[in-house]
Amino acid sequence: MSVQTADPKRAAEAVPDHPTVHDARLVDRRDQGGRRVLEVVLGPDVDRVPPGVLRTLADADCGITTVQEQGTFLVAVVT
Numbered sequence: 001m002s003v004q005t006a007d008p009k010r011a012a013e014a015v016p017d018h019p020t021v022h023d024a025r026l027v028d029r030r031d032q033g034g035r036r037v038l039e040v041v042l043g044p045d046v047d048r049v050p051p052g053v054l055r056t057l058a059d060a061d062c063g064i065t066t067v068q069e070q071g072t073f074l075v076a077v078v079t
Contacts, residue, residue: 006062009026011056018053022041024039042076065079
């Protein structure tokens with residue numbers, strides 16, 4: 001299902017304000033059908049996506065499609 005109301009750009013502007021967010025940027029991802037997604041890097045040593053980050057994403061009608069560890073960081077792909 002494709003979500004047409006998601007606003008990753010708005011999420012990209014708001015989510016860096018959270019203290020656990022190390023970086024957030026919009027990128028074009030081939031593995032996501034070539035669409036622009038938001039990559040949120042959490043950490044170091046963050047073991048889950050905090051509720052405050054989830055609320056910020058929800059406010060922009062965005063959801064997380066994947067989360068993976070990269071070293072001591074977590075990277076969440078948001079659409």
